[in-house]
Amino acid sequence: MSDEVRSYDVYDIAVVGGGAAGTMAAIRASALKKRVVLIESNDSIGKKILITGKGRCNLTNTAPIDVFIEKFGRQGKFLRSAFFNFFNEDLIDFFRSKGMEVKAERQGRVFPATDKARSVVEVLARCLKEGKVEQLYNATLLKIKKKDDIFDLEIEGGRLIKAKNVILATGGASYKATGSTGSGFRIAADLGHEITPLKPALVPLKVREEWVKSLQGIALENVRLTFEYDKKRHFTDVGEIIFTHFGASGPLILDNSGDIMAVLGRHKEIRLLIDLKPGLRSSQLEERLLRDFRENGKVSLKSVMKNYLPQRLIAVFLDIAGVNGTKASSQITQKERRALIAVFKAFPLTITGALPLEDAMVTAGGVALRDIDPRTMESRIIPGLYFAGEIIDGAASSGGYNLQQAFSTGYLAGQSAAERQ
Numbered sequence: 001m002s003d004e005v006r007s008y009d010v011y012d013i014a015v016v017g018g019g020a021a022g023t024m025a026a027i028r029a030s031a032l033k034k035r036v037v038l039i040e041s042n043d044s045i046g047k048k049i050l051i052t053g054k055g056r057c058n059l060t061n062t063a064p065i066d067v068f069i070e071k072f073g074r075q076g077k078f079l080r081s082a083f084f085n086f087f088n089e090d091l092i093d094f095f096r097s098k099g100m101e102v103k104a105e106r107q108g109r110v111f112p113a114t115d116k117a118r119s120v121v122e123v124l125a126r127c128l129k130e131g132k133v134e135q136l137y138n139a140t141l142l143k144i145k146k147k148d149d150i151f152d153l154e155i156e157g158g159r160l161i162k163a164k165n166v167i168l169a170t171g172g173a174s175y176k177a178t179g180s181t182g183s184g185f186r187i188a189a190d191l192g193h194e195i196t197p198l199k200p201a202l203v204p205l206k207v208r209e210e211w212v213k214s215l216q217g218i219a220l221e222n223v224r225l226t227f228e229y230d231k232k233r234h235f236t237d238v239g240e241i242i243f244t245h246f247g248a249s250g251p252l253i254l255d256n257s258g259d260i261m262a263v264l265g266r267h268k269e270i271r272l273l274i275d276l277k278p279g280l281r282s283s284q285l286e287e288r289l290l291r292d293f294r295e296n297g298k299v300s301l302k303s304v305m306k307n308y309l310p311q312r313l314i315a316v317f318l319d320i321a322g323v324n325g326t327k328a329s330s331q332i333t334q335k336e337r338r339a340l341i342a343v344f345k346a347f348p349l350t351i352t353g354a355l356p357l358e359d360a361m362v363t364a365g366g367v368a369l370r371d372i373d374p375r376t377m378e379s380r381i382i383p384g385l386y387f388a389g390e391i392i393d394g395a396a397s398s399g400g401y402n403l404q405q406a407f408s409t410g411y412l413a414g415q416s417a418a419e420r421q
């Protein structure tokens with residue numbers, strides 16, 4: 001904790017939470033010449049940012065505003081002002097102006113050119129320093145009280161911080177080891193805000209099949225999923241899934257997990273079929289197999305399968321198809337070939353549930369939108385109190401939308417708090 005911080009100082013703005021939302025709020029407010037203190041329970045900023053995008057940080061997306069708004073579903077419209085005020089290009093310009101180049105990848109996902117989330121955190125840390133934001137680490141906010149237009153922030157250990165405005169940017173209630181323990185929800189609720197039910201969003205799914213454990217870590221990059229429920233088939237786009245020791249994760253699973261969890265309330269299990277070769281019709285696949293079997297007649301089927309599948313998937317695949325992998329390719333019958341094609345086009349799994357909130361990428365639910373003014377992020381209940389980031393109700397699919405939400409709402413909250421008379 002900084003020795004410079006004295007308990008009788010009254011800051012213009014106290015920002016609680018040093019994630020994407022809180023750091024951006026503090027940076028913006030300090031750029032507007034306000035005296036800002038950042039209160040963070042960890043010993044440094046950006047613990048969660050460091051694990052985003054598998055350590056590469058997918059910080060935003062190149063999509064237009066309307067797509068962003070659609071991605072947040074029912075909560076999307078609330079974010080319009082925040083996005084208009086500070087959107088993806090502004091964020092990219094911000095990082096570029098601080099010397100961090102970015103690159104866009106498939107589906108418009110934007111990453112630092114270094115492929116390192118640390119680059120993002122380093123820029124934010126530098127800006128906090130340049131803006132002379134006082135930074136309190138290992139400082140957990142327990143309670144906020146407001147008296148005579150001044151907020152008293154009670155910090156664990158007995159310290160009291162005083163501020164004219166407060167920005168609560170304490171994140172959600174997932175991946176608690178990163179610091180987002182959900183304590184901000186209780187603090188907001190104590191001040192009279194409604195907290196909509198917290199639910200996991202973007203969460204890995206569990207499957208019944210025991211053999212999935214042997215596939216742990218295998219990533220399938222270009223597959224299409226079909227979920228079967230309510231006597232209908234629900235198709236996804238082509239994308240990536242990753243097998244885990246309990247089931248499946250990866251963008252395609254995470255992005256569909258919200259719908260699937262809703263359906264799992266009505267059904268005990270849901271059938272999932274993976275099209276391992278969505279770019280090929282069954283007839284095209286058969287032609288390729290025939291050609292390969294002809295050219296490698298003496299080679300075992302399981303060896304030829306290496307041209308089609310990751311090594312560790314082959315045994316499970318052949319087991320499901322019911323075809324003996326030690327057979328020479330030339331001995332594979334038409335019936336067996338058709339059985340292989342059927343599994344290529346519909347590799348089956350049974351979804352039984354989802355991991356808990358703690359293991360979700362994002363927490364859906366939070367401070368109710370009706371309690372926040374979307375033009376400023378200020379509480380409609382306590383003037384001078386602002387919200388930013390994941391603490392606010394709502395969540396989007398993967399692709400950089402959630403971090404942009406945190407940066408945009410953080411920027412707007414910092415600006416509004418700084419401009420408040």
Ligand SMILES: Cc1cc2nc3c(=O)[nH]c(=O)nc-3n(C[C@H](O)[C@H](O)[C@H](O)COP(=O)(O)OP(=O)(O)OC[C@H]3O[C@@H](n4cnc5c(N)ncnc54)[C@H](O)[C@@H]3O)c2cc1C
Nearest residue numbers: 017019020021041052053058141171179389390400402403
């Ligand atoms: C594994 C994983 C990968 C992800 N990948 C991506 C991705 O690539 N792209 C994307 O857009 N989104 C991604 N997300 C989601 C994204 O990380 C979050 O939406 C975003 O970080 C939320 O930012 P925030 O500032 O609101 O909250 P957080 O980053 O959670 O920050 C909140 C901060 O508040 C502090 N805090 C909490 N309570 C207190 C308290 N009482 N007192 C003091 N400090 C407190 C915490 O220590 C924490 O530092 C990912 C999430 C996870 C878990």
